[in-house]
Amino acid sequence: MRPNQNTVAGRRLPRLDGAAKATGRYVYGTDVTLPGTLYGKVLRSDMPHARLTRIDVSAARAMRGVRAVITSADVPQVRYGNAVKDQTVFATDTVRFVGHPLAAVAADTLEIAEQALSAIAVELEPLPPLFDPEAALAPDAPLLHPDWQDYVALPVIAREGNIAGRSRMRHGDVEAAFAQAHRVYEHRFTTALQHAGYTEPRAASAAWDSTGVLTVWSNGQLPFEVQATLADILELPVSRIRVVVPGIGGGFGGKLRIGVEHFAALLARQSGRPVKMITTSEEELIAAHPRQAAIITVKTAVSADGRILARQGRVVVDCGACSGSGPGTGAVALQCLVGPYRTPNLLMESLAVYTNKVPSGSFRAPSGPMANFAVESQMDIIAKDLGIDPLEIRLRNIVREGDLGPAGEVLKDVSIEECLRRAADAIGWHDRAAEPGRGKGIACSWWMTTGGSSAVFIKLNGDGTVALTSGAVELGTGALTGAAQILAEELSLDLEDVRVATVDTLHVPYDYGAQGSRTAFSVGNACRAAAADLRQQLFALVAAQHGVPAEEMMLRDKCVVAGDKRIPLADIARQQYTGGGLVARGTALNPPPAYDPARVENHPLPVWNTPSFHAHAADVSVDTETGEVTINRYVVAQDVGYAINPTYIEGQIEGGVSQGLGQALSEEIVYQDGRVLNANLTDYKMPTSLDVPPIESILVECPSAAGPYGAKGVGEPPCIEPPATIANAVAAATGLWITSLPITAEKILLRLKGEP
Amino acid sequence: MRNPLTLTINGEQHDLLIEPHWTLLHVLRGQIGLAGSKENCLEAECGVCTVLLDGKAVNSCILLASLCAGRSIVTIEGLGDPEHLHPLQAAFVKHGAVQCGYCIPGMILTAKSYLDEHPDRMPSRDEIREAISGTLCRCTGYQKIIDAIAAVAAERAGKGAQEDAP
Numbered sequence: 001m002r003p004n005q006n007t008v009a010g011r012r013l014p015r016l017d018g019a020a021k022a023t024g025r026y027v028y029g030t031d032v033t034l035p036g037t038l039y040g041k042v043l044r045s046d047m048p049h050a051r052l053t054r055i056d057v058s059a060a061r062a063m064r065g066v067r068a069v070i071t072s073a074d075v076p077q078v079r080y081g082n083a084v085k086d087q088t089v090f091a092t093d094t095v096r097f098v099g100h101p102l103a104a105v106a107a108d109t110l111e112i113a114e115q116a117l118s119a120i121a122v123e124l125e126p127l128p129p130l131f132d133p134e135a136a137l138a139p140d141a142p143l144l145h146p147d148w149q150d151y152v153a154l155p156v157i158a159r160e161g162n163i164a165g166r167s168r169m170r171h172g173d174v175e176a177a178f179a180q181a182h183r184v185y186e187h188r189f190t191t192a193l194q195h196a197g198y199t200e201p202r203a204a205s206a207a208w209d210s211t212g213v214l215t216v217w218s219n220g221q222l223p224f225e226v227q228a229t230l231a232d233i234l235e236l237p238v239s240r241i242r243v244v245v246p247g248i249g250g251g252f253g254g255k256l257r258i259g260v261e262h263f264a265a266l267l268a269r270q271s272g273r274p275v276k277m278i279t280t281s282e283e284e285l286i287a288a289h290p291r292q293a294a295i296i297t298v299k300t301a302v303s304a305d306g307r308i309l310a311r312q313g314r315v316v317v318d319c320g321a322c323s324g325s326g327p328g329t330g331a332v333a334l335q336c337l338v339g340p341y342r343t344p345n346l347l348m349e350s351l352a353v354y355t356n357k358v359p360s361g362s363f364r365a366p367s368g369p370m371a372n373f374a375v376e377s378q379m380d381i382i383a384k385d386l387g388i389d390p391l392e393i394r395l396r397n398i399v400r401e402g403d404l405g406p407a408g409e410v411l412k413d414v415s416i417e418e419c420l421r422r423a424a425d426a427i428g429w430h431d432r433a434a435e436p437g438r439g440k441g442i443a444c445s446w447w448m449t450t451g452g453s454s455a456v457f458i459k460l461n462g463d464g465t466v467a468l469t470s471g472a473v474e475l476g477t478g479a480l481t482g483a484a485q486i487l488a489e490e491l492s493l494d495l496e497d498v499r500v501a502t503v504d505t506l507h508v509p510y511d512y513g514a515q516g517s518r519t520a521f522s523v524g525n526a527c528r529a530a531a532a533d534l535r536q537q538l539f540a541l542v543a544a545q546h547g548v549p550a551e552e553m554m555l556r557d558k559c560v561v562a563g564d565k566r567i568p569l570a571d572i573a574r575q576q577y578t579g580g581g582l583v584a585r586g587t588a589l590n591p592p593p594a595y596d597p598a599r600v601e602n603h604p605l606p607v608w609n610t611p612s613f614h615a616h617a618a619d620v621s622v623d624t625e626t627g628e629v630t631i632n633r634y635v636v637a638q639d640v641g642y643a644i645n646p647t648y649i650e651g652q653i654e655g656g657v658s659q660g661l662g663q664a665l666s667e668e669i670v671y672q673d674g675r676v677l678n679a680n681l682t683d684y685k686m687p688t689s690l691d692v693p694p695i696e697s698i699l700v701e702c703p704s705a706a707g708p709y710g711a712k713g714v715g716e717p718p719c720i721e722p723p724a725t726i727a728n729a730v731a732a733a734t735g736l737w738i739t740s741l742p743i744t745a746e747k748i749l750l751r752l753k754g755e756p
Numbered sequence: 757m758r759n760p761l762t763l764t765i766n767g768e769q770h771d772l773l774i775e776p777h778w779t780l781l782h783v784l785r786g787q788i789g790l791a792g793s794k795e796n797c798l799e800a801e802c803g804v805c806t807v808l809l810d811g812k813a814v815n816s817c818i819l820l821a822s823l824c825a826g827r828s829i830v831t832i833e834g835l836g837d838p839e840h841l842h843p844l845q846a847a848f849v850k851h852g853a854v855q856c857g858y859c860i861p862g863m864i865l866t867a868k869s870y871l872d873e874h875p876d877r878m879p880s881r882d883e884i885r886e887a888i889s890g891t892l893c894r895c896t897g898y899q900k901i902i903d904a905i906a907a908v909a910a911e912r913a914g915k916g917a918q919e920d921a922p
């Protein structure tokens with residue numbers, strides 16, 4: 001089956017859940033309310049670093065309508081976490097950030113639960129806080145986790161004191177290259193904490209049944225991780241924990257790690273009643289899992305004609321009070337610091353560092369935008385200094401088919417030149433008439449399609465439709481509509497003939513989860529395998545009945561075509577009721593490519609699967625009176641391998657770019673003395689419809705060998721390049737590079753007035 | 757203590773007993789089971805809870821239910837159902853304006869309120885941008901939402917031919 005003959009895959013079909021969502025019938029995590037439910041709330045620390053000397057919940061427990069109050073004393077003394085198990089459900093003896101959970105309450109109503117929180121007496125003795133990750137690296141810095149050596153961590157993670165994870169990539173000899181280079185440039189960049197901004201807050205409902213099985217209705221992205229984390233916290237086997245994900249109002253990585261499921265489960269256990277919890281906007285902004293703030297230094301050596309000879313980089317990600325996703329996201333920044341460029345000598349290091357701030361997570365392309373902002377800004381600074389066109393300096397350095405990537409892997413299906421040229425052409429790169437206060441910027445990157453396995457079960461129903469059961473959730477991207485398009489294509493069905501089952505860990509097969517741009521890719525691959533299994537079963541049944549060899553059969557228009565016979569799938573499915581029905585299974589393993597282990601050290605994601613390539617270009621105006629940036633045009637050329645559904649790919653690009661523009665221009669969780677100053681949706685400035693310019697998408701299709709019909713991961717890349725693209729366009733308009741995100745009007749104005 | 761209250765929601769009367777501090781959103785979601793009006797900030801900052809009150813878009817999360825007596829309340833469930841989509845709902849689905857969908861009921865009702873308020877005119881894209889600027893969407897970048905609303909407005913203005921065919 002060749003992609004250009006496809007009738008379902010590759011087409012702009014409306015998504016399967018569209019009508020349910022547009023009519024308000026789709027059920028989300030926040031919509032689940034169990035009969036007799038209680039409502040839970042969490043008491044949080046108002047100090048960034050303190051010793052917890054006393055917590056007295058007796059008055060709260062005595063209140064009418066309060067059904068459970070729990071603190072550290074009431075829960076198993078367990079440490080949990082993703083890379084490093086450094087987190088507890090509640091603060092035990094030390095409070096490490098404003099927002100650190102101290103206790104939780106379940107009551108008949110939310111109001112009573114809130115009143116009960118204020119009846120809890122807490123005594124905290126302040127400790128000296130540590131907010132600056134570079135200060136936390138000083139040899140004499142106090143240890144935020146004095147017991148860090150007792151924590152369990154993944155074997156790959158290297159730790160030391162306040163460093164929760166250190167990774168390195170190296171190749172060649174950077175020092176020798178620096179010594180011989182035409183020029184060496186060194187710059188420092190900083191970026192801010194950014195919330196994922198999903199419109200549905202994190203929510204959970206939990207209930208225990210009479211056999212001691214816990215069911216949690218969650219809106220988390222990774223039901224199997226929620227299940228495993230709950231198993232750790234509750235000290236139960238995973239089979240006693242069932243996680244159901246009804247629907248999710250956006251995740252973007254912010255819902256990867258456990259949210260409030262554990263509080264709901266513990267409160268439900270103590271009260272013997274179902275418990276529902278929803279986080280408030282304030283809790284989201286002080287105590288969710290935002291994108292880390294980062295400090296990046298990049299040193300690049302070049303020849304006189306602008307070729308990269310060596311690059312050394314260091315990224316410090318501020319994990320906050322617990323490591324969260326920090327060690328992994330810090331490490332992934334290293335591949336982005338190399339970028340899609342030939343780099344004969346490289347030495348990269350990431351440090352994930354504890355501070356007394358919110359534990360951070362992994363927002364969409366976790367560290368990609370930060371690293372890209374640094375290297376792509378520097379690329380333009382170098383180009384300007386050497387008198388080379390910014391597009392030209394990139395074209396001189398980009399990787400080509402068959403080159404080795406940073407881990408020594410062979411790069412395949414490389415499309416970066418086409419992406420750069422098409423983005424440049426679309427923005428009118430070669431028509432840059434000097435106009436004061438106006439400029440064009442370009443930036444490019446690469447990104448992985450995350451590996452990990454997927455399995456699907458498919459069942460052919462008696463009406464000829466198919467039920468698709470997968471462990472991957474639909475975050476809103478449309479990825480499962482994409483997977484269903486592939487399944488329908490393979491089985492000669494219409495898209496509407498595929499029904500996607502709700503995710504419930506009790507019966508869905510394992511999936512590595514809706515993360516890392518992998519869902520349509522990986523579930524799509526599993527769907528192809530399952531369809532092949534089902535076809536084989538169908539052909540065997542028809543062969544037995546009609547005596548036509550299976551090799552001569554094909555599926556067409558919902559029928560098995562065997563010689564001159566056409567047997568409808570529905571007929572075969574009904575006949576097969578006597579044989580136990582027709583079910584099939586498909587798996588996708590998505591193994592990583594071979595790489596050179598000598599180039600990496602303590603890197604949890606040393607080599608990228610099926611990389612995608614992309615370039616962004618913008619045309620901006622800067623008001624020199626106010627510092628205000630107006631984006632006149634914004635263009636994205638992204639290699640998607642094969643566009644399974646162009647409409648929703650454009651949707652990913654438009655949405656990802658708008659999040660990236662937020663990071664570029666306005667979004668920052670602002671801390672002062674350990675407190676968040678803007679913990680509400682008015683002061684935390686996400687782009688509104690007035691802020692996002694029209695975004696032009698160019699879908700480049702350089703097929704991959706590994707993806708369904710050649711597809712590559714799509715979801716994360718669009719938010720990587722916007723900060724660098726805007727920084728470079730602002731520099732083209734003003735002559736000034738702003739090296740800290742967000743690039744606010746204030747920062748531009750100060751620089752225009754000559755301040756550093 | 758709870759007081760009696762009668763509300764007219766999607767053309768139907770509901771006799772309720774409510775506490776004086778309950779918001780319309782709380783009553784819709786918690787008492788009546790109309791969960792299509794979503795909840796997020798509860799502070800009139802995001803727009804996911806938008807309903808129509810006497811035809812005008814309002815944030816139901818800060819509106820006391822008791823103030824809605826005798827007025828017409830329309831929620832997303834009152835606009836159409838999956839088999840009989842309202843033109844705005846159909847356009848949102850067709851133009852790919854729906855991703856996670858959590859902002860979409862509020863977005864569609866905001867658009868309806870705006871189009872109904874300006875019955876005689878084809879709004880510009882900038883006017884549509886302005887009209888929906890109080891409703892936050894994190895997924896879409898607004899482009900396809902604006903496409904969908906513009907398509908409905910154009911159809912209404914008898915310019916249906918301008919729609920992009922997929």
Ligand code: FES
Binds near residue numbers: 796797804806817
């Ligand atoms: S929930 Fe009402 S405006 Fe946000």
Ligand code: FES
Binds near residue numbers: 249
């Ligand atoms: S579609 Fe997800 S917030 Fe708008």
